[in-house]
Amino acid sequence: MSSPTRPTLGQVAQLAGVSVASVSRVLNDLPASAEMAARVRAAVDELGYVPDAMARSLKVRRTEQLALVVADVGNPVYVTMMHAVAAAVRTSGYRLVLSTDQSDPDEEMRILQGLSHGYADGLILSPLRVTDALLTELRQPRLPTVVIGTVPDDLPVDNVRADSARGIGLAVKHLIATGRRSIGFINGPLDTVPGAARQRGFDRAARRLGLDRDECPRIAAQDFTFAAGRLAARELLSAHRPDALVCANDLLAVGVIHELDSMGLKVPQDMAVAGMDDTDLAEMVFPGLTSVSLGSADRGTIAATLLLERIKDPARAPRRVTVAPHLVVRGSTAAPLRVVRDD
Amino acid sequence: MSSPTRPTLGQVAQLAGVSVASVSRVLNDLPASAEMAARVRAAVDELGYVPDAMARSLKVRRTEQLALVVADVGNPVYVTMMHAVAAAVRTSGYRLVLSTDQSDPDEEMRILQGLSHGYADGLILSPLRVTDALLTELRQPRLPTVVIGTVPDDLPVDNVRADSARGIGLAVKHLIATGRRSIGFINGPLDTVPGAARQRGFDRAARRLGLDRDECPRIAAQDFTFAAGRLAARELLSAHRPDALVCANDLLAVGVIHELDSMGLKVPQDMAVAGMDDTDLAEMVFPGLTSVSLGSADRGTIAATLLLERIKDPARAPRRVTVAPHLVVRGSTAAPLRVVRDD
DNA sequence: CTGCGGGCTGAGAACGTTTACAAGAACGAT
């Protein structure tokens, strides 16, 4: 049953026989005589009084809450980020709440509007798509905001980025080193922030490393999920047969591995597979998934730090930090025996 | 940069040359002359006014927010639940925020206190451990609350439960049907809600199905994670060698499979493994993980429904619903060829 | 004996909304 009516400061004051101001003072550890403090606390206990956060926030213009909004909690990369953010925020006294927009820009805007107009003192968001609506919102942020993921340079918000282009380069280079020549790319939707960045990254890497464009089939999956990965793999493999596949994230990669399995292709013997994000999933799967880490935990930590600093000094110039990728090699890209024999 | 000072209702009113009441009215779609509405909207746009959620909530005693607090977003079962809750809540007009207590009861209390005293109109929580502090809090909930997971019957909150005892029974029965006789149990910590329930469930199932207690080694992992699963498996297998292992959740099960792999044991030939929760992970792993579904999505949906209904009618008697488990069979418990030959 | 600094305390004004109430305008009916 919900409270009949919650006790208020006034009722406590009345019961203790003091003024509301005094009650407020003892509750906030401001100077007060021991005798009165005791009376007040007794009254508080008796009534089971607990301060109304809403009223307090209205007065002090602070909620003590930070919000993290991500596209999809189902994607383990966001879980990693969230853990990092939570850890970084823990000692600051702020509570952290998470919102997920289900990859839906409209929903994201709703959340953003709701949050930024009251319920949080700061915002970390990692948008999947940056719409015009989002941009205009970000152009005049109503509260300290940091965005994870690449956004236009002139946006007056702190920004932490991954270097997925270089990351993909690492993966491609590694695959070449293990003897693969024809490398396919399974991306997520191209109209997303990471999708676009990774597409550019793959194209650049392929060009720089001298791969034949025709031997590098590309496909964009419906979204960044397991199921979409399977579908995309099936489609790509119906027309091409590269000897390695780079996937735009781990979820896609695992889907791809499953599709390969059901086609009777062995990883890594018949096809090497690399993922991206180096999530927990990469080491849960068989064979272990080689994955390029985009530093999601670091990005989370940095984002949290930037946010906290900005809250402290709202006037500071927005900063932009990029975290370096690195490759984590596991079984899914081991050199096929065939290559060894061919030598 | 954050707002210099946000425009208020008063400023809009002044600019539009009307009273604050009128502005409030047009903003809330209450009757007003078209002419005035237009003037007000113009002023709103010009100032970029957006209502202060805090002040509004203080007045109307509503935040339009619901909170879901779970132990660990890293556990895919909570992700499933959250999706279900989000879907169920979507059309209600409430925003959903997620909090995670990192399996830390103190943190959970902090969140609970914070949330229940201001920032949410309703609460769904799925506590890992129920401490005394939590119980006393739940005994007089300050706002509509539903808890997912078994709690004492006399708690005046809505409660949705899984039937893990029966669930484990299904798994054990299935393993017996596939020819296994010696079945081990890898549980999570016994001092957690699911840990305790699943322990009772396994004991009961083993007894009912006539298993020899000595052939059913049990162990409690450190927590419900992948890493803890590996460790627990190693320890259990150093002393026993059952032919099947039931695990208290999918994360543990996947850890167990990894440990088996590194010991050179094949799943399901040398050892069958069953998980619990039937999360996405179960079908991402090789071999596919047989898992007993505890209906996490359903529990989420039901919890959301209960909450919404309670908000509508705070006086209604608390309800208790239990969702039935079912077994999802995959490769990890396929009958070993050996058994076929033995016949 | 007067004046003055200092610790405690209370009155009351904010914070930015919503909303009950009342006042006025417009209009048709008597």
Added chain:
DNA sequence: ATCGTTCTTGTAAACGTTCTCAGCCCGCAG
């Protein structure tokens, strides 16, 4: 012309806090 109705609008009181003031009482120095 007068009297309701109805429609629109403004005034002001909340909502539950925090916090600035000013007042009080006390002791102590001049």
